[in-house]
Amino acid sequence: MAGFREPFLRVLREGLEWLGLSLPEAALEAMARHAEMVRAWNERINLTTVVAPEAMAARHFVDSLTVLLALREPGWPPRPTEWPARRLADVGSGAGFPGLVLKVAWPALAVALIESVGKKARFLEGVVSALDLKGVAVLPQRAEAVGQDPGHRERYDGAIARAVAALPVLLEYLLPLVRLGGVAVAMKGPEVDEELAAARGALDRLGGALRERRELAWPPHLPPRTLLIIEKIAPTPATYPRRPGIPEKRPLRS
Template sequence: MNPETVELLHQGAAELKLDLTASEAGFVRLLQLLQEGNARFNLTALKTERDIVLKHFVDSLTCLRGGHLDGTLQVVDLGTGAGFPALPLALVRPELQFTPVDSTRKKVDFVRATAQSLGLENVAPIAGRAETLTRQPEHRDQYDRVVVRAVAALPILAELALPFLREGGRLVAQKGPLSQEELRAGQRAAGELGAQVVEVEPFALPVLGDARTLVVMEKQRPTPARYPRREGVPNQQPLF
Protein backbone atom coordinates (compact mmCIF):
# COMPACT_ATOMS: atom_id res chain seq x y z
CA MET A 1 0.00 0.00 0.00
CA ASN A 2 1.55 3.30 -0.96
CA PRO A 3 2.04 5.92 1.79
CA GLU A 4 -0.72 8.23 0.48
CA THR A 5 -3.24 5.37 0.66
CA VAL A 6 -2.13 4.47 4.19
CA GLU A 7 -2.71 8.12 5.08
CA LEU A 8 -6.24 7.98 3.54
CA LEU A 9 -7.02 4.86 5.56
CA HIS A 10 -6.07 6.64 8.79
CA GLN A 11 -7.92 9.81 7.73
CA GLY A 12 -11.10 7.85 7.02
CA ALA A 13 -10.80 5.93 10.29
CA ALA A 14 -10.19 9.13 12.25
CA GLU A 15 -13.48 10.53 10.93
CA LEU A 16 -15.08 7.45 12.52
CA LYS A 17 -13.07 8.08 15.72
CA LEU A 18 -11.11 4.86 15.19
CA ASP A 19 -7.38 4.45 15.71
CA LEU A 20 -5.99 1.88 13.25
CA THR A 21 -2.39 1.94 14.50
CA ALA A 22 -2.63 -1.64 15.79
CA SER A 23 -4.46 -2.99 12.73
CA GLU A 24 -2.63 -1.08 9.94
CA ALA A 25 -0.46 -4.07 9.00
CA GLY A 26 -3.61 -6.22 8.70
CA PHE A 27 -5.21 -3.76 6.28
CA VAL A 28 -2.01 -3.56 4.20
CA ARG A 29 -1.98 -7.36 3.94
CA LEU A 30 -5.74 -7.49 3.20
CA LEU A 31 -5.25 -5.10 0.29
CA GLN A 32 -2.48 -7.31 -1.08
CA LEU A 33 -4.59 -10.47 -0.76
CA LEU A 34 -7.56 -8.80 -2.48
CA GLN A 35 -5.41 -7.65 -5.36
CA GLU A 36 -3.92 -11.14 -5.74
CA GLY A 37 -7.44 -12.62 -5.57
CA ASN A 38 -8.65 -10.17 -8.20
CA ALA A 39 -5.85 -11.20 -10.53
CA ARG A 40 -7.03 -14.84 -10.31
CA PHE A 41 -10.79 -14.36 -10.42
CA ASN A 42 -13.00 -11.31 -10.43
CA LEU A 43 -13.67 -10.71 -6.74
CA THR A 44 -14.51 -7.04 -6.63
CA ALA A 45 -15.23 -4.33 -9.17
CA LEU A 46 -12.96 -1.95 -7.25
CA LYS A 47 -9.38 -2.20 -8.47
CA THR A 48 -7.36 0.86 -7.36
CA GLU A 49 -5.78 1.03 -3.90
CA ARG A 50 -7.63 4.27 -3.18
CA ASP A 51 -11.02 2.80 -4.13
CA ILE A 52 -10.46 -0.40 -2.16
CA VAL A 53 -9.31 1.47 0.93
CA LEU A 54 -12.10 4.07 0.92
CA LYS A 55 -15.03 2.16 -0.62
CA HIS A 56 -14.38 -1.25 0.93
CA PHE A 57 -12.27 -0.80 4.09
CA VAL A 58 -13.47 2.56 5.45
CA ASP A 59 -16.99 1.98 4.11
CA SER A 60 -17.18 -1.35 6.00
CA LEU A 61 -15.98 0.32 9.21
CA THR A 62 -18.92 2.75 9.09
CA CYS A 63 -21.06 -0.18 10.39
CA LEU A 64 -19.52 0.67 13.78
CA ARG A 65 -21.42 3.98 13.89
CA GLY A 66 -24.06 4.16 16.59
CA GLY A 67 -22.40 1.53 18.80
CA HIS A 68 -24.57 -1.36 17.59
CA LEU A 69 -21.51 -3.64 17.35
CA ASP A 70 -20.08 -2.79 20.76
CA GLY A 71 -19.49 -5.77 23.02
CA THR A 72 -18.80 -9.47 22.69
CA LEU A 73 -21.25 -10.53 20.00
CA GLN A 74 -21.92 -13.31 17.51
CA VAL A 75 -22.31 -11.57 14.14
CA VAL A 76 -23.45 -12.88 10.75
CA ASP A 77 -22.23 -10.95 7.70
CA LEU A 78 -24.98 -11.82 5.23
CA GLY A 79 -23.86 -11.82 1.56
CA THR A 80 -20.25 -11.12 2.51
CA GLY A 81 -18.90 -11.39 -1.08
CA ALA A 82 -15.12 -10.90 -0.85
CA GLY A 83 -15.45 -10.37 2.93
CA PHE A 84 -17.17 -7.03 3.41
CA PRO A 85 -17.90 -5.70 5.91
CA ALA A 86 -16.72 -8.72 8.00
CA LEU A 87 -12.95 -8.65 7.38
CA PRO A 88 -12.29 -4.95 8.15
CA LEU A 89 -14.59 -5.18 11.20
CA ALA A 90 -12.85 -8.36 12.42
CA LEU A 91 -9.46 -6.62 12.15
CA VAL A 92 -10.47 -3.78 14.46
CA ARG A 93 -12.85 -5.69 16.79
CA PRO A 94 -11.29 -9.01 17.87
CA GLU A 95 -14.06 -9.47 20.45
CA LEU A 96 -16.69 -9.84 17.71
CA GLN A 97 -17.12 -13.40 16.41
CA PHE A 98 -18.00 -13.30 12.69
CA THR A 99 -19.86 -15.81 10.55
CA PRO A 100 -19.62 -14.46 7.01
CA VAL A 101 -22.26 -16.12 4.80
CA ASP A 102 -22.42 -16.22 1.02
CA SER A 103 -24.16 -18.42 -1.50
CA THR A 104 -21.07 -18.43 -3.77
CA ARG A 105 -18.58 -21.04 -2.56
CA LYS A 106 -15.65 -19.46 -4.41
CA LYS A 107 -16.11 -16.23 -2.44
CA VAL A 108 -16.45 -18.06 0.87
CA ASP A 109 -13.25 -20.00 0.13
CA PHE A 110 -11.48 -16.68 -0.50
CA VAL A 111 -12.78 -15.18 2.76
CA ARG A 112 -11.71 -18.27 4.74
CA ALA A 113 -8.21 -18.32 3.22
CA THR A 114 -7.84 -14.57 3.72
CA ALA A 115 -8.94 -14.72 7.36
CA GLN A 116 -6.41 -17.52 7.95
CA SER A 117 -3.66 -15.57 6.25
CA LEU A 118 -4.47 -12.53 8.42
CA GLY A 119 -4.46 -14.69 11.56
CA LEU A 120 -8.08 -13.74 12.26
CA GLU A 121 -9.42 -16.37 14.65
CA ASN A 122 -12.75 -14.54 14.94
CA VAL A 123 -13.89 -15.28 11.38
CA ALA A 124 -15.55 -18.61 10.43
CA PRO A 125 -17.28 -18.30 7.04
CA ILE A 126 -19.95 -20.65 5.71
CA ALA A 127 -21.24 -21.21 2.19
CA GLY A 128 -24.99 -21.29 1.73
CA ARG A 129 -28.13 -19.32 1.12
CA ALA A 130 -29.77 -17.46 3.99
CA GLU A 131 -33.12 -19.09 3.12
CA THR A 132 -31.63 -22.56 3.75
CA LEU A 133 -29.25 -21.82 6.64
CA THR A 134 -31.99 -20.17 8.72
CA ARG A 135 -34.02 -23.40 8.47
CA GLN A 136 -31.24 -25.16 10.39
CA PRO A 137 -31.51 -25.05 14.21
CA GLU A 138 -27.81 -24.23 14.60
CA HIS A 139 -28.33 -20.98 12.70
CA ARG A 140 -31.96 -19.93 13.36
CA ASP A 141 -32.48 -17.53 16.31
CA GLN A 142 -28.79 -17.90 17.28
CA TYR A 143 -26.99 -14.62 16.54
CA ASP A 144 -26.74 -11.24 18.27
CA ARG A 145 -26.28 -9.22 15.09
CA VAL A 146 -26.51 -9.46 11.32
CA VAL A 147 -24.51 -6.90 9.35
CA VAL A 148 -25.16 -6.45 5.69
CA ARG A 149 -23.85 -4.25 2.93
CA ALA A 150 -24.94 -4.05 -0.70
CA VAL A 151 -27.08 -7.17 -0.88
CA ALA A 152 -30.76 -6.24 -1.44
CA ALA A 153 -33.58 -3.81 -0.68
CA LEU A 154 -34.71 -3.55 2.95
CA PRO A 155 -37.81 -5.80 2.82
CA ILE A 156 -35.71 -8.58 1.23
CA LEU A 157 -32.91 -8.08 3.74
CA ALA A 158 -35.40 -8.25 6.58
CA GLU A 159 -36.73 -11.62 5.42
CA LEU A 160 -33.24 -13.07 4.85
CA ALA A 161 -31.55 -11.67 7.96
CA LEU A 162 -34.05 -11.51 10.83
CA PRO A 163 -34.46 -15.33 11.16
CA PHE A 164 -30.75 -15.56 12.11
CA LEU A 165 -31.30 -13.32 15.16
CA ARG A 166 -32.22 -14.17 18.72
CA GLU A 167 -34.90 -11.98 20.30
CA GLY A 168 -33.32 -8.63 21.13
CA GLY A 169 -30.79 -9.11 18.31
CA ARG A 170 -30.28 -6.41 15.67
CA LEU A 171 -29.87 -6.19 11.93
CA VAL A 172 -27.39 -3.44 10.99
CA ALA A 173 -27.87 -2.65 7.30
CA GLN A 174 -25.41 -0.29 5.64
CA LYS A 175 -27.16 1.27 2.66
CA GLY A 176 -26.63 4.07 0.16
CA PRO A 177 -29.19 6.86 0.00
CA LEU A 178 -32.53 5.45 1.18
CA SER A 179 -35.88 6.38 -0.36
CA GLN A 180 -38.94 6.88 1.83
CA GLU A 181 -40.61 4.14 -0.21
CA GLU A 182 -37.88 1.58 0.60
CA LEU A 183 -37.89 2.59 4.25
CA ARG A 184 -41.68 2.22 4.51
CA ALA A 185 -41.53 -1.21 2.83
CA GLY A 186 -38.72 -2.18 5.23
CA GLN A 187 -40.76 -1.06 8.24
CA ARG A 188 -43.74 -3.13 7.12
CA ALA A 189 -41.56 -6.18 6.47
CA ALA A 190 -39.89 -5.79 9.87
CA GLY A 191 -43.32 -5.79 11.55
CA GLU A 192 -44.39 -8.92 9.68
CA LEU A 193 -41.15 -10.70 10.67
CA GLY A 194 -41.19 -9.81 14.39
CA ALA A 195 -38.93 -6.75 14.35
CA GLN A 196 -39.03 -2.98 14.35
CA VAL A 197 -36.88 -0.33 12.68
CA VAL A 198 -35.19 1.38 15.64
CA GLU A 199 -32.72 3.66 13.89
CA VAL A 200 -32.28 5.34 10.50
CA GLU A 201 -29.10 7.39 10.39
CA PRO A 202 -28.03 9.19 7.20
CA PHE A 203 -24.33 10.06 7.10
CA ALA A 204 -21.50 10.83 4.68
CA LEU A 205 -18.80 8.31 3.78
CA PRO A 206 -15.52 9.63 5.26
CA VAL A 207 -13.19 11.48 2.86
CA LEU A 208 -15.42 10.96 -0.21
CA GLY A 209 -18.69 12.32 1.21
CA ASP A 210 -20.95 9.80 -0.59
CA ALA A 211 -24.41 9.46 0.95
CA ARG A 212 -24.93 6.45 3.20
CA THR A 213 -27.65 5.33 5.60
CA LEU A 214 -27.41 2.97 8.52
CA VAL A 215 -30.71 1.20 9.14
CA VAL A 216 -31.09 -0.82 12.33
CA MET A 217 -33.91 -3.28 13.02
CA GLU A 218 -34.40 -4.94 16.39
CA LYS A 219 -36.02 -8.35 16.65
CA GLN A 220 -38.72 -8.28 19.30
CA ARG A 221 -40.64 -11.51 18.71
CA PRO A 222 -39.85 -14.84 17.04
CA THR A 223 -39.99 -14.66 13.26
CA PRO A 224 -43.03 -16.69 12.09
CA ALA A 225 -41.98 -20.18 11.00
CA ARG A 226 -43.17 -19.59 7.41
CA TYR A 227 -40.27 -17.14 6.88
CA PRO A 228 -38.00 -17.01 5.05
CA ARG A 229 -39.86 -18.38 2.07
CA ARG A 230 -38.08 -20.86 -0.18
CA GLU A 231 -34.83 -20.03 -2.03
CA GLY A 232 -35.12 -17.06 -4.36
CA VAL A 233 -38.70 -16.10 -3.40
CA PRO A 234 -37.73 -13.22 -1.04
CA ASN A 235 -35.89 -11.59 -3.97
CA GLN A 236 -38.45 -12.38 -6.66
CA GLN A 237 -41.53 -11.45 -4.61
CA PRO A 238 -40.49 -9.05 -1.83
CA LEU A 239 -42.95 -9.01 1.08
CA PHE A 240 -43.73 -5.31 0.57
Protein backbone atom coordinates in the same frame (compact mmCIF):
# COMPACT_ATOMS: atom_id res chain seq x y z
CA MET B 1 2.91 -3.72 -3.25
CA ALA B 2 4.78 -0.87 -1.57
CA GLY B 3 3.12 1.66 -3.85
CA PHE B 4 -0.28 0.37 -2.75
CA ARG B 5 0.11 0.09 1.01
CA GLU B 6 1.20 3.65 1.83
CA PRO B 7 -1.77 5.50 0.24
CA PHE B 8 -4.14 2.78 1.45
CA LEU B 9 -3.04 3.20 5.07
CA ARG B 10 -3.12 6.99 4.83
CA VAL B 11 -6.78 7.06 3.78
CA LEU B 12 -7.64 4.33 6.28
CA ARG B 13 -6.17 6.41 9.13
CA GLU B 14 -8.05 9.49 7.92
CA GLY B 15 -11.26 7.47 7.85
CA LEU B 16 -10.78 6.26 11.42
CA GLU B 17 -10.27 9.85 12.53
CA TRP B 18 -13.52 10.84 10.75
CA LEU B 19 -15.33 8.02 12.56
CA GLY B 20 -13.85 8.95 15.94
CA LEU B 21 -12.34 5.48 16.35
CA SER B 22 -8.80 4.26 16.90
CA LEU B 23 -7.08 0.98 16.10
CA PRO B 24 -3.61 -0.42 16.80
CA GLU B 25 -1.09 -0.49 13.98
CA ALA B 26 -1.32 -4.28 13.79
CA ALA B 27 -5.01 -4.03 12.85
CA LEU B 28 -4.27 -1.48 10.12
CA GLU B 29 -1.53 -3.70 8.72
CA ALA B 30 -3.94 -6.66 8.70
CA MET B 31 -6.45 -4.61 6.73
CA ALA B 32 -3.72 -3.66 4.26
CA ARG B 33 -2.88 -7.34 3.84
CA HIS B 34 -6.57 -8.09 3.24
CA ALA B 35 -6.72 -5.33 0.61
CA GLU B 36 -3.62 -6.70 -1.15
CA MET B 37 -5.23 -10.14 -1.28
CA VAL B 38 -8.36 -8.63 -2.81
CA ARG B 39 -6.26 -7.07 -5.56
CA ALA B 40 -4.33 -10.28 -6.19
CA TRP B 41 -7.38 -12.55 -6.29
CA ASN B 42 -9.33 -10.01 -8.34
CA GLU B 43 -7.24 -11.00 -11.35
CA ARG B 44 -8.84 -14.47 -11.19
CA ILE B 45 -12.33 -13.88 -9.79
CA ASN B 46 -14.52 -10.79 -9.84
CA LEU B 47 -14.39 -9.41 -6.28
CA THR B 48 -14.53 -5.66 -6.92
CA THR B 49 -14.17 -2.96 -9.55
CA VAL B 50 -12.54 -0.67 -6.96
CA VAL B 51 -8.81 -1.43 -6.97
CA ALA B 52 -6.99 1.92 -6.51
CA PRO B 53 -5.53 2.07 -2.98
CA GLU B 54 -7.22 5.29 -1.82
CA ALA B 55 -10.59 4.25 -3.25
CA MET B 56 -10.39 0.75 -1.80
CA ALA B 57 -9.52 2.10 1.64
CA ALA B 58 -12.47 4.48 1.60
CA ARG B 59 -15.19 2.60 -0.29
CA HIS B 60 -14.58 -0.85 1.16
CA PHE B 61 -12.71 -0.59 4.46
CA VAL B 62 -13.84 2.73 5.95
CA ASP B 63 -17.33 2.05 4.62
CA SER B 64 -17.29 -1.30 6.43
CA LEU B 65 -16.08 0.37 9.64
CA THR B 66 -19.11 2.69 9.65
CA VAL B 67 -21.08 -0.31 10.94
CA LEU B 68 -19.19 0.00 14.22
CA LEU B 69 -21.14 3.23 14.83
CA ALA B 70 -24.37 1.21 14.64
CA LEU B 71 -23.12 -1.62 16.86
CA ARG B 72 -21.30 0.45 19.48
CA GLU B 73 -23.14 0.62 22.80
CA PRO B 74 -23.15 3.62 25.18
CA GLY B 75 -20.04 3.81 27.31
CA TRP B 76 -17.85 1.71 25.06
CA PRO B 77 -14.41 3.31 24.44
CA PRO B 78 -13.28 4.53 20.99
CA ARG B 79 -11.01 1.49 20.56
CA PRO B 80 -13.04 -1.48 19.26
CA THR B 81 -10.17 -3.76 20.35
CA GLU B 82 -11.46 -3.18 23.90
CA TRP B 83 -15.11 -4.01 23.20
CA PRO B 84 -16.73 -7.16 24.69
CA ALA B 85 -17.59 -10.35 22.83
CA ARG B 86 -20.58 -10.40 20.49
CA ARG B 87 -21.82 -12.67 17.66
CA LEU B 88 -22.33 -11.25 14.17
CA ALA B 89 -23.57 -12.66 10.86
CA ASP B 90 -22.52 -11.01 7.59
CA VAL B 91 -24.91 -11.94 4.77
CA GLY B 92 -23.44 -11.85 1.26
CA SER B 93 -19.93 -11.21 2.56
CA GLY B 94 -18.30 -11.21 -0.88
CA ALA B 95 -14.69 -10.11 -0.40
CA GLY B 96 -15.18 -9.74 3.35
CA PHE B 97 -16.94 -6.37 3.44
CA PRO B 98 -17.99 -5.59 6.06
CA GLY B 99 -17.62 -8.80 8.10
CA LEU B 100 -13.88 -9.45 7.92
CA VAL B 101 -13.04 -5.77 8.36
CA LEU B 102 -15.19 -5.64 11.50
CA LYS B 103 -13.52 -8.78 12.85
CA VAL B 104 -10.05 -7.29 12.47
CA ALA B 105 -11.17 -4.07 14.16
CA TRP B 106 -13.08 -5.88 16.93
CA PRO B 107 -11.17 -9.07 17.80
CA ALA B 108 -13.70 -10.29 20.41
CA LEU B 109 -16.34 -10.49 17.69
CA ALA B 110 -17.36 -13.99 16.57
CA VAL B 111 -18.28 -13.69 12.89
CA ALA B 112 -20.17 -15.90 10.46
CA LEU B 113 -19.44 -14.95 6.84
CA ILE B 114 -22.37 -16.16 4.72
CA GLU B 115 -21.36 -16.33 1.06
CA SER B 116 -23.09 -18.67 -1.38
CA VAL B 117 -20.63 -18.15 -4.28
CA GLY B 118 -18.01 -20.87 -3.91
CA LYS B 119 -15.06 -18.92 -5.32
CA LYS B 120 -15.73 -15.99 -3.00
CA ALA B 121 -16.12 -18.33 -0.02
CA ARG B 122 -12.71 -19.82 -0.81
CA PHE B 123 -11.23 -16.33 -0.95
CA LEU B 124 -12.67 -15.58 2.48
CA GLU B 125 -11.16 -18.77 3.84
CA GLY B 126 -7.81 -17.71 2.38
CA VAL B 127 -7.92 -14.32 4.12
CA VAL B 128 -8.97 -15.89 7.43
CA SER B 129 -6.01 -18.27 7.18
CA ALA B 130 -3.50 -15.61 6.05
CA LEU B 131 -4.48 -13.26 8.87
CA ASP B 132 -4.70 -16.13 11.41
CA LEU B 133 -8.14 -14.99 12.53
CA LYS B 134 -9.93 -16.96 15.24
CA GLY B 135 -13.67 -17.01 15.76
CA VAL B 136 -14.59 -16.73 12.07
CA ALA B 137 -16.81 -19.23 10.25
CA VAL B 138 -17.17 -19.13 6.47
CA LEU B 139 -20.57 -20.54 5.46
CA PRO B 140 -20.81 -21.30 1.71
CA GLN B 141 -24.61 -21.40 1.81
CA ARG B 142 -27.65 -19.35 0.92
CA ALA B 143 -28.86 -17.02 3.67
CA GLU B 144 -32.29 -18.66 3.55
CA ALA B 145 -30.78 -22.05 4.45
CA VAL B 146 -28.66 -20.60 7.25
CA GLY B 147 -31.70 -18.79 8.67
CA GLN B 148 -33.55 -22.11 9.02
CA ASP B 149 -30.57 -23.90 10.61
CA PRO B 150 -31.14 -24.30 14.40
CA GLY B 151 -27.43 -23.70 14.95
CA HIS B 152 -27.74 -20.19 13.49
CA ARG B 153 -31.39 -19.18 13.74
CA GLU B 154 -31.85 -16.31 16.22
CA ARG B 155 -28.33 -16.92 17.59
CA TYR B 156 -26.67 -13.63 16.63
CA ASP B 157 -26.46 -10.28 18.40
CA GLY B 158 -26.33 -8.62 15.01
CA ALA B 159 -26.71 -9.41 11.32
CA ILE B 160 -25.49 -7.10 8.57
CA ALA B 161 -25.58 -6.83 4.81
CA ARG B 162 -24.05 -4.41 2.33
CA ALA B 163 -25.60 -3.84 -1.11
CA VAL B 164 -27.17 -7.31 -1.25
CA ALA B 165 -30.87 -6.79 -2.05
CA ALA B 166 -33.86 -4.49 -1.67
CA LEU B 167 -34.85 -3.95 1.95
CA PRO B 168 -37.95 -6.23 2.08
CA VAL B 169 -35.79 -9.09 0.75
CA LEU B 170 -32.84 -8.20 2.95
CA LEU B 171 -34.93 -8.28 6.12
CA GLU B 172 -36.01 -11.84 5.35
CA TYR B 173 -32.33 -12.79 5.12
CA LEU B 174 -31.24 -10.94 8.26
CA LEU B 175 -33.94 -10.98 10.93
CA PRO B 176 -34.27 -14.78 11.25
CA LEU B 177 -30.59 -14.83 12.32
CA VAL B 178 -30.96 -12.18 15.05
CA ARG B 179 -31.84 -12.91 18.69
CA LEU B 180 -34.55 -10.95 20.49
CA GLY B 181 -33.13 -7.55 21.39
CA GLY B 182 -30.42 -7.82 18.74
CA VAL B 183 -30.16 -5.73 15.59
CA ALA B 184 -30.06 -6.09 11.84
CA VAL B 185 -28.04 -3.41 10.04
CA ALA B 186 -28.74 -2.70 6.38
CA MET B 187 -26.10 -0.59 4.63
CA LYS B 188 -27.87 1.53 2.03
CA GLY B 189 -27.38 4.63 -0.09
CA PRO B 190 -28.99 7.99 0.67
CA GLU B 191 -32.37 7.33 -0.96
CA VAL B 192 -34.09 4.83 1.31
CA ASP B 193 -37.60 6.28 1.86
CA GLU B 194 -39.18 4.16 -0.86
CA GLU B 195 -37.48 0.99 0.38
CA LEU B 196 -38.55 1.69 3.96
CA ALA B 197 -42.15 2.18 2.85
CA ALA B 198 -42.05 -1.10 0.90
CA ALA B 199 -40.55 -2.90 3.91
CA ARG B 200 -43.32 -2.16 6.43
CA GLY B 201 -44.99 -5.50 5.85
CA ALA B 202 -41.69 -7.38 6.13
CA LEU B 203 -40.87 -5.65 9.42
CA ASP B 204 -44.25 -6.56 10.89
CA ARG B 205 -44.11 -10.21 9.80
CA LEU B 206 -40.47 -10.85 10.68
CA GLY B 207 -40.42 -9.25 14.15
CA GLY B 208 -38.44 -6.10 13.42
CA ALA B 209 -38.81 -2.39 14.13
CA LEU B 210 -36.75 0.52 12.83
CA ARG B 211 -34.66 1.78 15.75
CA GLU B 212 -32.50 4.34 13.98
CA ARG B 213 -31.70 5.73 10.57
CA ARG B 214 -28.14 7.08 10.55
CA GLU B 215 -26.95 9.27 7.68
CA LEU B 216 -23.23 9.46 6.96
CA ALA B 217 -21.09 11.27 4.40
CA TRP B 218 -17.33 11.67 4.05
CA PRO B 219 -16.71 13.79 0.94
CA PRO B 220 -14.91 13.35 -1.33
CA HIS B 221 -13.85 9.87 -0.25
CA LEU B 222 -17.17 8.17 0.45
CA PRO B 223 -20.59 8.88 -1.08
CA PRO B 224 -23.54 9.36 1.27
CA ARG B 225 -24.42 6.23 3.23
CA THR B 226 -27.49 5.37 5.29
CA LEU B 227 -27.34 2.77 8.04
CA LEU B 228 -30.74 1.34 8.86
CA ILE B 229 -30.67 -0.19 12.33
CA ILE B 230 -33.54 -2.63 12.85
CA GLU B 231 -34.24 -4.01 16.33
CA LYS B 232 -35.57 -7.55 16.74
CA ILE B 233 -38.65 -7.06 18.94
CA ALA B 234 -40.49 -10.36 18.36
CA PRO B 235 -39.57 -13.89 17.25
CA THR B 236 -39.54 -14.52 13.52
CA PRO B 237 -42.29 -17.00 12.52
CA ALA B 238 -40.94 -20.44 11.63
CA THR B 239 -42.11 -20.07 8.01
CA TYR B 240 -39.41 -17.42 7.39
CA PRO B 241 -37.06 -17.30 5.65
CA ARG B 242 -38.81 -19.08 2.82
CA ARG B 243 -37.06 -21.47 0.43
CA PRO B 244 -33.91 -20.25 -1.34
CA GLY B 245 -34.78 -17.79 -4.08
CA ILE B 246 -38.37 -17.18 -2.97
CA PRO B 247 -37.71 -13.98 -0.93
CA GLU B 248 -36.24 -12.32 -4.02
CA LYS B 249 -38.92 -13.61 -6.39
CA ARG B 250 -41.82 -12.76 -4.07
CA PRO B 251 -40.77 -10.04 -1.58
CA LEU B 252 -42.97 -9.61 1.48
CA ARG B 253 -45.47 -6.80 1.05
CA SER B 254 -47.72 -4.86 3.42
